[in-house]
Amino acid sequence: MSSLRAKIQDVFNEPACEQNRGKDAKARKEGCSKPLTPGAAAGGCAFDGAKIVLQPITDVAHLVHGPLACEGNSWDNRGAASSGPTLWRTSFTTDLTELDVVMGQGERKLFKAIREIKEAYGPPAIFVYPTCVTALIGDDIEAVCKRAAEKFGLPVVPVNAPGFVGSKNLGNKLAGEALLEHVIGTVEPDDAGLYDINILGEFNLSGEFWLVKPLLDRLGIRVRACIPGDARYFDIACAHRARAALIVCSTALINLARKMEQRWDIPFFEGSFYGITDTSEALRHISQLLVKKGADPEILGRTEALIAEEEAIAWKKLAAYRPRLEGKRVLLNTGGVKSWSVVHALMEIGIEIVGTSVKKSTVEDKERIKQILKNDNHIFKQMAPRELYAMLSERKADILLSGGRTQFIALKAKTPWLDINQERQHPYAGYDGMVELVRQIDLAIHNPIWRQVREPAPWDCQPALREELPRTKSETASLHVVQEFAGTTADDFGEC
Structure with a gap:
């Protein structure tokens, strides 16, 4: 728990955030988000935030260590899409019960679940998420993960972000810390190049990153790792060899971008692929960063040619609207x-x-x-x-x-x-x-x-013809019912 407290304090002290730099020491320790109140964590807690960031890593088994209900958000996580593995859509949980808590069986049950996943699915890695219950009873998640990794010969990553520690945004950042500590830099690629980039905070919602990647491919720019949208474990493990990075959602992974720049000299900028102008600016900025890191300056000319071509096509289509x-x-x-x-x-x-x-x-x-x-x-x-x-x-x-x-x-x-x-x-x-x-x-x-739907409802009006025709006894009774239901009187019941 002391290591978790230290991580949280480190995340709160974010030098890359201008708002954080303007605070005094006391305010900086309190973080950016409002503290959670008891009973208000469901759907917006740190566990949920960590799961949102890491779940789209598609070939990894995501194991939730806690009661069954905590694994309620895994299927189709936020609309993220995958072009390959579907293991991320399978829910894994230790399903901790009251008896397991009383008898102290949490750590043993977690180790057993890791073994079963390894034998049944053989994933490249397993991510383990503690929850409020397992953190409060003191299960040593990191020790179990370390022992399981040695025993089964695959990475078992503890994502230490139980729900009660803070907000969803804090969970996003703690997920980035888990990647820095246990994943990124653990594998050396044999094909590192001058045109490799990382894209951070892109979730590939509805497959929209697939509309951007072809543009980068045409420029000869390779996405070494897109974190987390449609990601693979190996790609993220090799992400430290990228030459530049674009961060799409800074509120989620600004700490990851900053620390990767400090450790591996990967410059980053915040951009957007929403809109014609912003997409063009993002492509320009990526090319400029790559040139600064040693790429051939001719990529700048090719980028401008691509932008001119794509903008002309897009504006022509938009002219009709x-x-x-x-x-x-x-x-x-x-x-x-x-x-x-x-x-x-x-x-x-x-x-x-x-x-x-x-x-x-x-x-x-x-x-x-x-x-x-x-x-x-x-x-x-x-x-x-x-x-x-x-x-x-x-x-x-x-x-x-x-x-x-x-x-x-x-x-x-x-x-x-x-x-x-x-x-x-x-x-x-x-x-x-x-x-x-x-x-x-x-x-x-x-x-x-x-x-x-904006037109008056039928019972709010009555054609003049209806007033001229004689009504039967049943019709008169029905009319009174409609009037009473609509809160009107016979005088209000005029023409539309």
């Missing part, structure tokens, strides 16, 4: 890198941004938003459901872009909604992804269902 979407108002209720990258992307085709949330955004994210919008009134840290509903019902926005948690607010307000968070079904990264995002927005806004 501009007359239909120009001037439409969008409200974003998301966070992190999407809080500014999606804003920039939509403004490129003339869409108006009436508001964007910055709940999970870094200081750098907020500064980018201010530069793009040039108006602080369109930035909100957190909007209550009541305020969100009021804004939508008053038609201050033509569409809401958010995650699944707020979709029903939009539907209740009879406003189009599009999912841009991890549950989305369409990839939005790169040039083709931008076209797809605009296409989905166009489909949502111009769906004829919205005109229909």
Whole structure:
């Protein structure tokens, strides 16, 4: 537990974070996230955050050491996609019971589970996740993993991030610490080159990284490791031989990027593949870093040629949507890198941004938003459901872009909604992804269902013809029922 406490303090003291550097010593120790209250950890704890970062490593067996219910989020982890192994979709848990806790059988049960996974699946590595229960009873996860690794001849990685230690974001960073301590640098590749890069914080949601990788392939740039989207254990173990790195979501793995730069001299920058301009800038910056690290400068010219070609194709496709979407108002209720990258992307085709949330955004994210919008009134840290509903019902926005948690607010307000968070079904990264995002927005806004649902309900109106025709006794009784249900009187029941 003392080693875990030291890791947490190290993560809190993050020199690469401008916000953290501005704090005094006491505030720095408290970290960036609000402390969890008892009973509020479900779905947003450190364990969940660590699992989100590491689960997309597709050929690894992910073993949760704790009660069965803790392994509830493994299947289809946040919509990440794999081009190969499917072992990551299999749930492994020690299923610790009350009797195991009382009898002190936790460590023995964990060792047995590791052996069974090794014999049945033969994975290149096993990641072990302690939970609140096993951390509180004092199971020595690191000792068991070390003994199992020696016994079975494969890496067994302890991911020391039990839920009670903090927030989901803290779990993201502790997962990065586990990779640094036990995985990255453990294998030396025999094909290291001058055009190898790492991409950090990219989860390959809905397979959207597959829209970006072909662009890098055309430039002769090899992705040594994409952490964690569609990753393989061997690739991550060799990630220390990359020449440069792009970090997509700095709030999750900024500590990993910084320490890899310190240990192996891998320079990094924060970029985005959302939107045409940001995609082009990311490609330019990658090429520039590689040239600084020894690559042939001719890659800069090839990068510009590729950008010009792809931008021309994308703008030609988007031209058909501009007359239909120009001037439409969008409200974003998301966070992190999407809080500014999606804003920039939509403004490129003339869409108006009436508001964007910055709940999970870094200081750098907020500064980018201010530069793009040039108006602080369109930035909100957190909007209550009541305020969100009021804004939508008053038609201050033509569409809401958010995650699944707020979709029903939009539907209740009879406003189009599009999912841009991890549950989305369409990839939005790169040039083709931008076209797809605009296409989905166009489909949502111009769906004829919205005109229909905004019309008055049948019981809120009565054709004049109905008043002229004689009613039977049963018809009169039915009419009174409808009026009572709608909260109206006979006088209110006029023409539509």
